Amino acid sequence: MAVALAVAALGMAACGATPQTTLEPTTEAARTARDLLMFVFWAMVITFVLVEGALLYVLIRFRRRSGDGIPPQTHGNTPLEIGWTIAPAILVVIIVVLTVPAIFSNARAASPDALQVRAIGHQWWFEFQYPDLGVVTANELHLPVNRDVEIQLESNDVLHSFWVPSLRGKLDMVPGRANRFTIRPEVTGTFPGQCAEFCGTAHALMKFHVVVETQADFDAWVQNELSDSLTPTSDLARSGQEALTLGGCVACHTIRGTDSAGVLGPDLTHMGSRQHIAAGILENTPENMRLWLSDPQGVKPGNTMVIPELTTDQLDALVAYLEGLK
């Protein structure tokens, strides 16, 4: 267990400045989870050392030596049996006493001025709506720092799970039901998250990021999100917009301010401003955008994006247009 945890922590620490790990909490809810985890972990370590130590001691101290006959045969030892029944029971009671208040604090109600967010799981991406602000976006959740946020979890198809370990433990996104939780981000930065409930072929590639920023930065982001998409300024980008309309992308994607008004896929109105594409798995660079558009099944096997084979010119144009949607 200790080795597995250490390896997992190392692996996650290698993933960037804000690793996807429960061990570096940045909210009250995440600290509560980390503290419980560490208590149970060390209780297990101590129990393991005591039990295995006693076992090794007995094996060596009382091993059979040459000349030994059959040892005295005994059955049962009442004090010992009572002891090893009561000791774990006490440990379990301590864990319960620590866990129950944590469950209630994790389920606390949001303050009346909390920011409301709807997070909707899709195979295999995350939709984020801000009902009070009129913002709809995908795969990158922006939150202001030091303000309560009430997140309502829903699913468009199958079970998913919303998990940003440095902000909070995971909670399922269940079709036909709304789960809610409240968090209060305390640290600005970009925090990686992912779906944590098996939901089909591309489950492991269903990632997203939470950008926690100052209120001023958040307000600026909201203003930009509310605006229509930028009109392409170059001929290349203009032909990209045309290719997108003729290629059928409009049937699934919305780009506000254009003819694209589909609602099956992520809203692309400001996708050029996002840090990642393809539901959090690729950094948003022109090279990656080209890779994604030329081979979506190679990048994310099983994804439902239907895209015709594109010529080099069409790829150039589409990349120019989409990257320009700041």
Ligand code: CUA
């Ligand atoms: Cu969505 Cu796993």
